[in-house]
Amino acid sequence: MTTLEQVFRDQWGRVLAALIGFLGDFDLAEEATQEAFAIAAERWPRDGAPANPGAWLVTTARNRAINRIRRDRTLAAKTHLLQVPQAAEDTMDATRVPDERLELIFTCCHPALALDAQVALTLRTLGGLSTGEIARAFLVPEPTMAQRLVRAKRKIKTAGIPFRVPPEHLLPDRLDGVLAVVYLIFNQGYSGRGDLAAEALWLGRALAELLPDEPEVHGLLALMLLLDARRQARFRGGELVLLADQDRSLLDTAEIAQGREALDRALALLGRGPYVVQAAIASLHADQPRDWPQIAALYDELSRLTGSPVVELNRAIAVAEAQGPQAGLEIVDRLPLENYHYLHATRGELLRRLGRTLEAREAYRRALTLVHDHAERRLLQRRLAELDSAAGPGTRPR
Amino acid sequence: MQYVLLIYHGTSLTIPRPEDEQKRIYAEWAEVNKTPGFTGGLPLGLPENATTVRVQDGKTLTTDGPFVEIKEAIGGYAVLEADDLDAAIELAARIPPARLGGAIEIRPSETYW
Numbered sequence: 001m002t003t004l005e006q007v008f009r010d011q012w013g014r015v016l017a018a019l020i021g022f023l024g025d026f027d028l029a030e031e032a033t034q035e036a037f038a039i040a041a042e043r044w045p046r047d048g049a050p051a052n053p054g055a056w057l058v059t060t061a062r063n064r065a066i067n068r069i070r071r072d073r074t075l076a077a078k079t080h081l082l083q084v085p086q087a088a089e090d091t092m093d094a095t096r097v098p099d100e101r102l103e104l105i106f107t108c109c110h111p112a113l114a115l116d117a118q119v120a121l122t123l124r125t126l127g128g129l130s131t132g133e134i135a136r137a138f139l140v141p142e143p144t145m146a147q148r149l150v151r152a153k154r155k156i157k158t159a160g161i162p163f164r165v166p167p168e169h170l171l172p173d174r175l176d177g178v179l180a181v182v183y184l185i186f187n188q189g190y191s192g193r194g195d196l197a198a199e200a201l202w203l204g205r206a207l208a209e210l211l212p213d214e215p216e217v218h219g220l221l222a223l224m225l226l227l228d229a230r231r232q233a234r235f236r237g238g239e240l241v242l243l244a245d246q247d248r249s250l251l252d253t254a255e256i257a258q259g260r261e262a263l264d265r266a267l268a269l270l271g272r273g274p275y276v277v278q279a280a281i282a283s284l285h286a287d288q289p290r291d292w293p294q295i296a297a298l299y300d301e302l303s304r305l306t307g308s309p310v311v312e313l314n315r316a317i318a319v320a321e322a323q324g325p326q327a328g329l330e331i332v333d334r335l336p337l338e339n340y341h342y343l344h345a346t347r348g349e350l351l352r353r354l355g356r357t358l359e360a361r362e363a364y365r366r367a368l369t370l371v372h373d374h375a376e377r378r379l380l381q382r383r384l385a386e387l388d389s390a391a392g393p394g395t396r397p398r
Numbered sequence: 399m400q401y402v403l404l405i406y407h408g409t410s411l412t413i414p415r416p417e418d419e420q421k422r423i424y425a426e427w428a429e430v431n432k433t434p435g436f437t438g439g440l441p442l443g444l445p446e447n448a449t450t451v452r453v454q455d456g457k458t459l460t461t462d463g464p465f466v467e468i469k470e471a472i473g474g475y476a477v478l479e480a481d482d483l484d485a486a487i488e489l490a491a492r493i494p495p496a497r498l499g500g501a502i503e504i505r506p507s508e509t510y511w
Contacts, residue, residue: 112483159506160399162482170484 004044007053008037012128013206015057017104020163023065026125026153032068036061101126102165102210105203109178110161117152118181124149126206127199137188137196175211179220179275182207186224190231197228208262215271218262219279225259226282228252239382240375248288256286277302292322309335313343316350325353341370345380352387361387400479400507401486405493407473408500411444423494430493435479445471473500477507 015036019029036057040049050056108121116138123129123137135145155161166174182203189197204221211217233246241247260283266276281298284291299315312335320328329350337343348363364384371377415423431438445464448471452459464471473495480486483504490502 110483112487158508159504160401160480160482160486162484166484 004041004049007049008040009128011054011057012037013101013104013126014054014099015061016125016128017100018058018098019061019065020107020125021098021100021103022062024163026156028065028068029061030125032061032065033057035064099210100163101206103163105178105207106165106174107156107161107163109174109181110156111174111177112159112161113152113155115181115184117148117155118177119184120145120148121152122181122203123185123196123199126203129199175214175216178207179216183220183224183275186227190227197224197231200224201228213269215266215269216273216275218266218269219271219273219275219277222259222262222266222279223275223282225255225262226279226286229255229259229286235375238375240379242379243285251286256283259283272301274302274305277305290321292318296322309337310340310342313337313340313346317346320350320353325350329354339370341367341376341380343367344370345383348383348387357387399482399486400477402505402507403476403478403486403490403493404472404503404505405474405476405495406470406500406503407495408469408498410495410498410500411473413499423498426492426494430489433489433492436489437477437479439475439477442472442474445473 012033016029016033019033020026023029023032039060040053040057044050044053105122105126108125109118113121120134120138123134124131129137131146131149132142135142138145140148165171182200185203186197186200189195189200201221201224204217204224207217208221229252230243230246232252233248233250234241236247259279263276263279263283266279277298281295281302284295284298296315296318299311299318303311303315312331316328316331316335319331329347332343332347332350335343344363344367348360348367351357351360351363361384364380364387368377368380368384371380410423430436445468448462448464450461450463450465452461476493478486478489480489486504490496490504493502496502
């Protein structure tokens, strides 16, 4: 990325948020912001960048918007700007540019919007991704994504979704929604789209800076960093590598350190929420040898927090490591996850360790019928092939 | 902003409740009715007494019952003047059917002409 691109990347969400706060209109704000960035792209390389690029961009975008409103009085009637303020001709100083990115992210992640719209809108407005980029990341046609964004922006306006940080009594709920959107973006990136993972990390860092007292915000950032640190180790020649087989020299140690720093901050704030606990688990996974009893205990805590059978499945894996495959299998066999391929893949692995090869093979085959991801499918096929070659045809049924 | 609240009773009208529970529901309604900006609509009779009218090719077709399934039929409405959607959501959550198996649909009022 060039310096100019970097500045644009860092400033887009902030400038757009300031403009939405000022104009009360997403579309008008987006147009004005785009115009200001276009002017900067033309002028800065020639005349040099201003001392405070953010303030320059906000001022320029505001002036553009005001000129536009003056030109078009009917447009003015549509925005909540009844009295157009005088355009500030001189550049504002940095302290006067309000940072309204939090207002923006809480608006984009409002529960009255569909989840896919929340995700798209967050990436578009705060991340500055183009509609085409978002469409490609989520494998939908560009016009579909454009329509999704238009509809979401229209609903914000007509349904009266407020542009604000929610008051205290709504904050915990709404923050959960925001964190879920960021984590969803991360996971979309983690399953192959590396660029989106970077986007989620960037959003996570911005949130940690904007809400420094919220432990779950640091917990989510820590979790994402600790998972991302394993990115290089997760794939070998395009093939998915299981945690136990990952090459530890490929771990990003700097990122692990950053993740643990964020985790420490969350723990210092007495955080014990689901993201903090997951980050603590991810942190333990980065140690060698792994403390399986401790990991199992944290999964137990997470299971109580979330009530999720998927978490129980992960606990079963940790219990299998700590106490042996039989103990793990007993948990797995209680779970209502009949159509979840990880359940059958885990059963297959535990049965293999118990020497129950025929049942293991059956479990892997069941997993294969349920899996959609190509890398996951090849991994399962390899496990099944290993099982066949190790066991041979004469393995007796139990 | 002006919102129209559509109230779906779900099972809240059909399941008999102990008297004290019923009293509590009425008290909750009374609180809702006192909320500034809230204007309750006329009470609607039961959907099984509804008559639905359509006009096709100039001919009036009359059928028994509501337009949608009985259990999906609307049970009431109200008008709410509120600052924003969050305020409307908070009020809607206090309307008894919302916690009794029904739901409140919040629709921004719109000027079409």
